[in-house]
Amino acid sequence: MxxxxxxIQQCFIDAVLHEQVDPASIVANGRFPxxxxxxxxxxxxxxxxxxxxxxxxxxIERLVGDGFFRYAAHEYVVQHPPTSGNLHDFGNRxxxxxxxxxxxxxxxxxxxxARLEWAWHEAFHAADAQGRxxxxxxxxxxAAEVPPLDPxxxxxVSPEQYALLRFQIHPSARLVASRxxxxxxxxxxxxxxxxxxxxxxxxxxxxxxxxxRDLTVEVEHLGPGEYALLEAMSRHEALGEACKAAxxxxxxxxxxxxxxxxxxxATLIGFSL
Amino acid sequence: MSGATPTPSTFRARPIPAAAGIGLRAEHYRELLAxxxxxxxxxxxSENYFGDGGAPLHYLEQxxxxxxxxxxxxxxxxxxxxxxxxxxxxxxxxxxDHFEPALVSDxxxxxxxxxxxxxxxxxxxxxxxxxxxxxxxVAQAQDLLGHQLLIENPSSYLVYRHSTIxxxxxxxxxxxRSGCALLLDVNNVYVSSRNHGFDATAYIDAMPxxxxxxxxxxxxxxxxxxxxxxxxxxxxxxxxxxxWKLYRYAVARLGRRPTLIEWDTDLPALEVLVEEARLxxxxxxxxxxxxxxxxxxxxxxxxxTQGTIAETKGARRKANPTRSAxxxxxxx
Numbered sequence: 001m002x003x004x005x006x007x008i009q010q011c012f013i014d015a016v017l018h019e020q021v022d023p024a025s026i027v028a029n030g031r032f033p034x035x036x037x038x039x040x041x042x043x044x045x046x047x048x049x050x051x052x053x054x055x056x057x058x059x060i061e062r063l064v065g066d067g068f069f070r071y072a073a074h075e076y077v078v079q080h081p082p083t084s085g086n087l088h089d090f091g092n093r094x095x096x097x098x099x100x101x102x103x104x105x106x107x108x109x110x111x112x113x114a115r116l117e118w119a120w121h122e123a124f125h126a127a128d129a130q131g132r133x134x135x136x137x138x139x140x141x142x143a144a145e146v147p148p149l150d151p152x153x154x155x156x157v158s159p160e161q162y163a164l165l166r167f168q169i170h171p172s173a174r175l176v177a178s179r180x181x182x183x184x185x186x187x188x189x190x191x192x193x194x195x196x197x198x199x200x201x202x203x204x205x206x207x208x209x210x211x212x213r214d215l216t217v218e219v220e221h222l223g224p225g226e227y228a229l230l231e232a233m234s235r236h237e238a239l240g241e242a243c244k245a246a247x248x249x250x251x252x253x254x255x256x257x258x259x260x261x262x263x264x265x266a267t268l269i270g271f272s273l
Numbered sequence: 274m275s276g277a278t279p280t281p282s283t284f285r286a287r288p289i290p291a292a293a294g295i296g297l298r299a300e301h302y303r304e305l306l307a308x309x310x311x312x313x314x315x316x317x318x319s320e321n322y323f324g325d326g327g328a329p330l331h332y333l334e335q336x337x338x339x340x341x342x343x344x345x346x347x348x349x350x351x352x353x354x355x356x357x358x359x360x361x362x363x364x365x366x367x368x369x370d371h372f373e374p375a376l377v378s379d380x381x382x383x384x385x386x387x388x389x390x391x392x393x394x395x396x397x398x399x400x401x402x403x404x405x406x407x408x409x410x411v412a413q414a415q416d417l418l419g420h421q422l423l424i425e426n427p428s429s430y431l432v433y434r435h436s437t438i439x440x441x442x443x444x445x446x447x448x449x450r451s452g453c454a455l456l457l458d459v460n461n462v463y464v465s466s467r468n469h470g471f472d473a474t475a476y477i478d479a480m481p482x483x484x485x486x487x488x489x490x491x492x493x494x495x496x497x498x499x500x501x502x503x504x505x506x507x508x509x510x511x512x513x514x515x516x517w518k519l520y521r522y523a524v525a526r527l528g529r530r531p532t533l534i535e536w537d538t539d540l541p542a543l544e545v546l547v548e549e550a551r552l553x554x555x556x557x558x559x560x561x562x563x564x565x566x567x568x569x570x571x572x573x574x575x576x577x578t579q580g581t582i583a584e585t586k587g588a589r590r591k592a593n594p595t596r597s598a599x600x601x602x603x604x605x
Binding site: 127 | 320323324325326327328329331347348349350353354358360361364383384385386387388389390391392393395397398400402403406430431432433434435469496498500501503505
């Protein structure tokens with residue numbers, strides 16, 4: 001009996017992802033053996049998915065080199081093939097994959113660099129501060145419109161309610177922390193010039209805000225208090241709780257200045273009571 | 274795109290002219306917007322604009338203000354036994370509603386099974402089961418999108434043991450049963466004809482003329498193996514001469530059609546794409562000149578009305594023995 005379409009497709013995909021699966025039961029031989037024909041598809045699939053990972057993780061590729069990157073990408077594709085036809089989602093588990101990938105274990109900073117690059121990728125495609133309708137209208141029907149933050153309306157909030165304010169952070173904002181100087185590692189390795197300066201891995205920890213300002217994704221260093229503040233706000237904590245967290249990390253933080261700056265630069269784009 | 278739902282499109286609904294167009298790629302955003310080359314339309318991969326905001330959508334909005342648009346998809350996976358991915362369809366619908374493309378297309382292929390997607394246009398076995406499933410998915414997608422789909426013929430490197438229906442026949446049935454249109458990729462016809470040893474002109478002859486609403490042209494790569502050559506549809510080079518020849522044949526048979534120069538990897542300078550588009554335009558213009566000249570001769574010999582001229586023109590092209598004879602040496 002002829003195999004069903006599903007059986008044929010399952011056999012095809014298994015044979016692409018796992019070389020030991022023989023496609024001869026579904027593919028006609030002709031001038032070329034079935035396995036050789038399937039190899040063409042295998043090449044296309046791994047080439048295009050490796051290219052997709054390379055586009056999201058250029059610094060990782062530069063750090064490990066082309067050969068190692070291809071090897072890691074191949075393993076990643078086999079373990080975590082795409083789960084949708086939207087390639088923007090592909091590669092979301094590359095950082096934890098690298099953390100558990102024995103050949104990369106000597107390079108402890110790699111997963112953190114990967115997390116930074118994924119944050120950059122997400123920020124690049126995230127909704128705009130105004131007109132989040134693009135995202136909301138047909139896809140996430142529960143998502144609310146994002147109003148621009150009007151400083152005047154903020155001034156109208158009575159002081160006794162300040163602690164209850166919940167700020168809305170820019171949809172593209174991502175927070176990345178590492179015990180390594182990942183921003184410097186990343187920045188050095190997305191440059192195309194050949195001279196790579198030495199980076200001292202003990203140069204200190206990084207606490208970073210990745211956010212799209214206008215059309216450009218920025219990677220910005222934050223102090224410990226500022227990081228804790230934004231981190232609490234991204235969890236929708238009220239201002240009172242967020243300030244408590246910030247001061248716990250940095251008692252001398254100038255909270256008012258910090259808030260003003262992030263409102264002015266539209267990291268914070270709205271609030272509710 | 275800000276404001277309450279549903280925002281009416283700010284773009285004039287513009288039909289795509291029967292002229293050559295080019296793909297819009299990120300590397301060319303700024304140059305294209307500054308130079309605004311005279312091409313008939315722009316085409317993008319729909320999935321590249323599935324993000325929620327930022328630069329891609331910003332530049333597409335700018336470009337859309339000056340050009341008609343075609344949305345070309347690679348991820349609907351219409352031939353998959355998995356159900357249609359509603360999230361994917363919703364994202365595509367969001368793009369259609371906002372950008373009002375003249376054409377929306379995807380492929381005669383499948384990409385996923387059991388929720389695992391391969392980023393490739395995989396060939397279907399051409400069986401009655403696959404036909405029924407594909408037709409059902411096309412019809413469902415068209416309903417959900419509120420837009421007709423153009424289905425593109427694939428390039429392929431293998432045939433299945435269990436295929437029973439020739440590919441052109443399969444496509445004709447898909448059109449007949451689902452009401453979709455066709456995107457005739459002339460490069461794919463050529464690549465597959467070389468890989469599987471069929472007659473490329475006969476394939477084009479089998480296409481239902483009116484259903485073909487767009488043509489694709491691209492460059493391929495020749496892989497040399499001990500057993501012989503395999504042509505790979507790589508979209509990384511200028512259109513090869515045999516494909517231009519086949520395109521001339523297609524234009525002679527179908528008439529002018531919106532024709533895209535597809536180029537996805539090793540992207541050249543924008544002007545190279547525009548040059549290739551000019552070549553396609555020249556072939557369509559040459560066809561028009563011949564057709565006009567034929568019509569004038571015909572006019573002189575008869576007192577036919579405009580309407581009957583149009584009809585006889587169609588009939589003539591179909592039955593033109595000179596063109597068929599000339600094109601049959603394509604395969605040599």
